[in-house]
Structures are given as structure tokens and as C-alpha cells.
Amino acid sequence: MRQFSSQPDPIAPLDIGLNAAAAPLAPGTLARLDFGGVPSHGAAAHSNTGALRLRLPLVPLMDAAMHEIWHVQAAVSNGQCDAIHWARGGGWLVAALELDESAHxxxxxxxxRAYAALRAFQALQPERHVLRVWxxxxxxxAGAGDGERYKLFCAGRSRGLGNGFVGAYPAATAIGHRDPMRGLIVYWLACAQPGMRVENPRQLSAWRYPRQYGPAAPGFARGMRLPAGTLAISGTASIVGHASLHxxxxDAQLQESLANIEALLAAADMPAGFDAHAPLKxxxxxxxxxxxxxxxLARRLPPTTPLQIMLGDVCRAELLVEIDGWRM
Ligand code: 3EB
Structure with missing residues (x-):
């Protein structure tokens, strides 16, 4: 009798790196994310090594354009299912779609439409737990009151998911881009094993935001401990309770955002502070x-902290900065 037949397959460690130098994609690369520039075929393409390549329309502000590499020690394969491009390996799945709003x-x-497609796709994958979404x-x-586009986005997300994520919200980021040629881009990380949601004691959980922030509260968790231990940090801004501060x-908004991340690290039982193992965007x-x-940042972070800085609009018009990232 095989005693351990019901044990889940082990999940390969997922390594997140920020690189400035151009290098060929190593075997085991799950995804490569580039910011800025003009894509030849929409947001997503596949490399010959199996990796998913995403080109995202946020203009980088650093001298050397950085790209993000997600790596697993496992064989990687990829494919496409309608508008969704994906790559998988080692128990992980990364997938992306871009929709032209005017056509939808x-x-x-x-x-x-995007979230209904995400949900339908995910229901068929062995990596069924959606842990992190951008x-x-x-x-x-743009737009006033409940007609502000971010609030419409939240309403559409909630409708498209139905009861899809209820009680299991992923960590998330929602940011405005400024490229009129690009549409709504959603990309995500899923896993064959569930993660552990983390909330921030300094902030009201986003799904409990009061009505003033829109008819549909944003469905995301402040952070997610991945099965391999890494913490995925959601987009974090100068919000305490549910109010925008400063x-x-x-400067004060930046300090408040970092204080929020530090509180999240403590709540997640991760090492305090920032270092080479905490890439931030x-x-x-x-x-x-x-x-x-x-x-x-030079005063606040050790110089080894991997950083990407880019232009992006925070979903509340009064907020000037938002930070997301990882704590490994
Ligand atoms: C906030 O804390 C800032 O709607 O998915 C951060 C992360 C924010 C994710 C989302 C929104 C989202 O409410 C905005």
C-alpha cells in the first residue's frame, strides 16, 4: 500500500529577480516582465524556452530598464487558451490577458469579461489557487463619483468573478497606465497549493471599504504567503484604516506606504525591513x-534592495505613490 499517495506534489521554489542586463532566458524561467516600450503582439508572447513574456505599458523611470524574472527549478511549458496566454512549471502557473475595452x-x-474568463480558465487548471493578480x-x-473608471473596474471585477474569490481573495495591484494603444491587462500567478492571506492591522481590509469608495468593494488581500514561503505584497499606498492620508x-505618503508594508511583514511573520530579498516596485x-x-529611498532602504520605479496612476486620485513587491 502506498502510504503517501494522497500527499500533494511538492511545489518548486519560486524565485523572483530584477535584472538590468539583457541575458538569454535560462531554462526554468516561468515569466519575464518588461516595462515600457512597444509590444509587437499585444501584452503576451511565448519564448522558445517556454517562458511567458509580458510587455507592460508602464514607463520605467530608472536609468537602466529593469526586467522581472520569475524562475522555478522545473520544466516549463506554455500555451494559449482564447485570449489567455500561460506558462506553467513546478506547480506554478502564470497567465495573462489583454482586452480592448472598446470592443467589449x-x-x-x-x-x-476578463474576470469571467480568468475564473473559467482557472477552474480547469491543476494550479487552481489564484494567489496574486496585477x-x-x-x-x-477618469470619470466622477461612482463613474470613476477604477470604481467601474471594481464593479466589473466583482461581477465577472461572481462568488469566484469570495473568502479567498488574492493579493493584487490595480494601477493606471497611459498608453492609449493598450487595453485592460490582467496577469496572475496561480499555484497547485493554496497560499495564506495576510491582512494589515493598520488598514481596513479592502473588501470591507465603506460605500464612499464605490458600489463594489475591491476584492483583494493585502498580502499572500505563497506555498514556498515568499510573501507577495499587494499594491500599498498611504491609506490607514480606509482613509487616504497626507x-x-x-514624502509623507511614501513614508506611510513603507510603514504599511512593514506592518504587513510583521503580520505575515516575515523578516522585518528591506534587503536584497525584498524586491519592490x-x-x-x-x-x-x-x-x-x-x-x-536612499535614506530608508539598504542599497541592496532591488527596485523598479515606473510611472503609474494610483486608483485614488489623491494618492501620489504606491508600492508592491515580494519578501523572500
Ligand atoms: C488600496 O489600498 C489602494 O483594486 O486590486 C491596491 C491594491 C489598491 C489592489 C485593487 C487597489 C487594488 O485600496 C489601491
Whole structure:
């Protein structure tokens, strides 16, 4: 009798790296993410090594363009299912889709369509647990009141998912891009084993936000411990409780965002502070804040902390900066 036949397959460690240098993709590369530039075939393409290659329309602000590599010690394969491009290996799955909003009835309907497709696709995959999602959409703050595009996006996400993620929200980021040629881009990381959601004691859970932030509360967790131990950190801004703090004060917003991440690290039982094992991605609304950002980060973070800085609009118009990343 095989005593351990019901044990799940082991999950290969997932390694996240930021690189400046161009190098051929190593075997075991699950995904390579590039920011800025012009894609030849929409957001996603497959490399000959099996990796998913994503080109994302957020303009990098660093001198050397950085790209992100997700690597597993396992064989990687890939494919396409309607609009969804994917790669899998070692118990992990990365997938992406880009929808042209105008062809799908606007941002709310396009988002509902994207999330219904995500849910239907995920239901058929062995890597059925969606742990981390990124959303990039144009003009995220355009429109007033409940008609603001981010709020329409939240409504579409909630409708498209139905009861899909209820009680198992992934960690997430939602950021505005400024490329009129690109659509709604959703990409995600899923796994054959569940992760562990982490909430931030300094912040109200986003799915409990009061009505003033829109008719559908955003369905995401502040962080996710991946099965291999890494913490995925959701987009984190200057929000305490549910209120935006330090309106008009870039430095204070940055400090509050970092304080939020530090509180999340503690809640997740991860090592405190930042270092070479905590790659961070900073989304800046205004390029003019780059010198202040650089100066503050130089004081606040060890120089070994891998950083990407890019232009991106935070989903609340009064917020100037948001940070997401990983803690390994
Ligand atoms: C916030 O904390 C800032 O709608 O998926 C951060 C991360 C934010 C994810 C999302 C929104 C989302 O509410 C905004």
C-alpha cells in the first residue's frame, strides 16, 4: 500500500529577480516582465524556452530598464487558451490577458469579461489557487463619483468573478497606465497549493471599504504567503484604516506606504525591513517626484534592495505613490 499517495506534489521554489542586463532566458524561467516600450503582439508572447513574456505599458523611470524574472527549478511549458496566454512549471502557473475595452463595451463590461474568463480558465487548471493578480488599465481616475473608471473596474471585477474569490481573495495591484494603444491587462500567478492571506492591522481590509469608495468593494488581500514561503505584497499606498492620508505631501505618503508594508511583514511573520530579498516596485503618479523618491529611498532602504520605479496612476486620485513587491 502506498502510504503517501494522497500527499500533494511538492511545489518548486519560486524565485523572483530584477535584472538590468539583457541575458538569454535560462531554462526554468516561468515569466519575464518588461516595462515600457512597444509590444509587437499585444501584452503576451511565448519564448522558445517556454517562458511567458509580458510587455507592460508602464514607463520605467530608472536609468537602466529593469526586467522581472520569475524562475522555478522545473520544466516549463506554455500555451494559449482564447485570449489567455500561460506558462506553467513546478506547480506554478502564470497567465495573462489583454482586452480592448472598446470592443467589449467599456471598462466595466471588459473587466467583467476578463474576470469571467480568468475564473473559467482557472477552474480547469491543476494550479487552481489564484494567489496574486496585477491589473493595469488606462485613465484609471477618469470619470466622477461612482463613474470613476477604477470604481467601474471594481464593479466589473466583482461581477465577472461572481462568488469566484469570495473568502479567498488574492493579493493584487490595480494601477493606471497611459498608453492609449493598450487595453485592460490582467496577469496572475496561480499555484497547485493554496497560499495564506495576510491582512494589515493598520488598514481596513479592502473588501470591507465603506460605500464612499464605490458600489463594489475591491476584492483583494493585502498580502499572500505563497506555498514556498515568499510573501507577495499587494499594491500599498498611504491609506490607514480606509482613509487616504497626507494629501499633497509626497514624502509623507511614501513614508506611510513603507510603514504599511512593514506592518504587513510583521503580520505575515516575515523578516522585518528591506534587503536584497525584498524586491519592490514603485508606481509614481508624477515624474517630478522622482528626485524626492530617490532621496527618501536612499535614506530608508539598504542599497541592496532591488527596485523598479515606473510611472503609474494610483486608483485614488489623491494618492501620489504606491508600492508592491515580494519578501523572500
Ligand atoms: C488600496 O489600498 C489602494 O483594486 O486590486 C491596491 C491594491 C489598491 C489592489 C485593487 C487597489 C487594488 O485600496 C489601491
Amino acid at each position: 463595451g467599456g471598462i466595466e463590461a471588459a473587466t467583467a 491589473n493595469y488599465l488606462a485613465d484609471i481616475n 494629501i499633497g505631501d509626497f 514603485v508606481y509614481l503618479r508624477r515624474a517630478q517626484d522622482l528626485p524626492a523618491l530617490r532621496a527618501a
